[in-house]
Amino acid sequence: MIDPVIILGSGLAGYAVARELRKLDAELPIIMLSEDHAGFYSKPMLSNALTTGKTAQTLLNGDADKMASQLNMTIRPHCRVTVVDTASNTITLENGEQLLYGQLVLALGADQIRLPLQGTGVEQILSVNDLDDYGSFRDALVDKKQISIIGAGLIGCEFANDLVTAGFQVNVLDIGTQPLGRLLPPAGGAFIQQKLAAAGVFFHLNATTQSVDKVGERMHLTLASGETIESDIVLSSVGLQPRTQLASTAGLQVNRGIVVNQMLQTQSENIYAIGDCAEVEGKVLPFVMPITHAARALAATLSGNSTPVHYPAMPVMVKTPACPTVVSPPDFNVSGEWLVEADEDGVKALYQDEAGNLLGYALLGAAVKEKMALTAQLPPILA
Numbered sequence: 001m002i003d004p005v006i007i008l009g010s011g012l013a014g015y016a017v018a019r020e021l022r023k024l025d026a027e028l029p030i031i032m033l034s035e036d037h038a039g040f041y042s043k044p045m046l047s048n049a050l051t052t053g054k055t056a057q058t059l060l061n062g063d064a065d066k067m068a069s070q071l072n073m074t075i076r077p078h079c080r081v082t083v084v085d086t087a088s089n090t091i092t093l094e095n096g097e098q099l100l101y102g103q104l105v106l107a108l109g110a111d112q113i114r115l116p117l118q119g120t121g122v123e124q125i126l127s128v129n130d131l132d133d134y135g136s137f138r139d140a141l142v143d144k145k146q147i148s149i150i151g152a153g154l155i156g157c158e159f160a161n162d163l164v165t166a167g168f169q170v171n172v173l174d175i176g177t178q179p180l181g182r183l184l185p186p187a188g189g190a191f192i193q194q195k196l197a198a199a200g201v202f203f204h205l206n207a208t209t210q211s212v213d214k215v216g217e218r219m220h221l222t223l224a225s226g227e228t229i230e231s232d233i234v235l236s237s238v239g240l241q242p243r244t245q246l247a248s249t250a251g252l253q254v255n256r257g258i259v260v261n262q263m264l265q266t267q268s269e270n271i272y273a274i275g276d277c278a279e280v281e282g283k284v285l286p287f288v289m290p291i292t293h294a295a296r297a298l299a300a301t302l303s304g305n306s307t308p309v310h311y312p313a314m315p316v317m318v319k320t321p322a323c324p325t326v327v328s329p330p331d332f333n334v335s336g337e338w339l340v341e342a343d344e345d346g347v348k349a350l351y352q353d354e355a356g357n358l359l360g361y362a363l364l365g366a367a368v369k370e371k372m373a374l375t376a377q378l379p380p381i382l383a
């Protein structure tokens with residue numbers, strides 16, 4: 001008997017590893033445990049599901065039973081794992097049950113960050129980070145009109161576009177001076193702000209939300225400036241925090257994420273991490289493409305053929321149809337400058353080093369057509 005590969009988490013990362021592993025080995029025992037329903041769905045579709053006419057039910061591609069038979073593995077939904085013991089190669093579930101692993105894959109994802117806000121409405125602030133959250137969000141939207149979104153990053157802007165297209169009145173609040181401040185230079189931020197505003201989104205920038213109060217059926221957001229914004233629903237999308245606690249209490253190294261080398265391997269030689277919870281060679285990349293590349297490499301390693309992950313340039317499409325946008329942000333530790341060409345049709349921003357090498361880009365509007373040609377010039381993210 002071979003001890004099983006146990007995968008913790010049923011998100012895109014957990015399922016990508018299971019799928020790739022099955023392509024390489026039809027028989028290796030695989031057990032997937034997940035705190036949630038463990039069904040398969042595509043998380044990126046949550047932020048444009050109103051426009052695409054999908055609900056939480058129709059976004060589910062396969063429930064745990066269907067996926068278990070499709071991938072010939074055991075899937076145990078609603079199982080929270082509380083302890084990883086690297087000495088005995090066991091995990092412990094919330095109910096005390098212990099399971100032995102041959103190899104363990106941590107695909108635990110990330111939590112939405114909750115701002116430390118004051119007020120009587122704080123408990124009612126919603127965030128959407130998984131299919132169950134999305135179901136609650138859709139229920140909450142029934143008969144409502146006005147939504148305030150705290151956070152003008154990628155997820156906040158995508159929800160704003162989706163909601164305004166579906167006929168809601170949308171406020172977006174951000175502490176920064178522009179939307180997508182971590183991904184776009186100012187000219188790009190101004191362009192997407194203008195396009196989303198033209199579609200009906202109302203931006204409040206330089207705006208620090210201090211408190212959220214429930215007043216009757218309404219939510220009152222009070223800003224540091226003293227201004228109050230009223231709405232029916234408040235959605236928070238201020239960033240993600242990799243889930244590292246299970247790893248750190250197991251004695252594994254964590255930094256921003258669970259620290260792994262290019263083999264996706266933690267300090268414990270038969271424990272690996274992948275997806276939003278992982279920090280691969282210093283990089284936390286909470287997107288789908290890194291998962292796709294990492295899952296192929298990890299599956300090879302798990303099936304006995306040690307394989308490092310390599311990341312090519314991996315541009316991210318921002319799902320804001322009001323302003324087509326694609327970004328390939330420069331690595332945080334490189335230095336260079338943005339060179340920007342902007343007109344009323346779009347923005348082409350190239351991030352270059354002193355020698356003129358392209359290290360990143362942001363393309364908006366008509367400029368997105370240059371995506372393929374520019375991506376070909378970018379260096380790999382992890383060679």
Ligand SMILES: Cc1cc2nc3c(=O)[nH]c(=O)nc-3n(C[C@H](O)[C@H](O)[C@H](O)COP(=O)(O)OP(=O)(O)OC[C@H]3O[C@@H](n4cnc5c(N)ncnc54)[C@H](O)[C@@H]3O)c2cc1C
Pocket residue numbers: 008009010011012013014033034035036038043044045046047079080081082107108109110128129130155243246274275276277285286287288289316317319
């Ligand atoms: C609204 C939205 C839109 C997005 N759009 C895009 C996009 O357009 N393009 C793009 O590239 N990326 C996008 N992303 C990011 C992308 O979806 C994520 O990078 C990816 O889905 C992360 O997958 P994951 O499996 O690592 O994590 P998750 O999907 O979070 O899965 C984590 C799993 O771990 C389980 N788990 C956690 N703790 C435990 C425990 N203790 N015991 C057992 N199970 C546990 C959870 O139940 C869950 O099943 C978007 C994200 C969001 C939220």
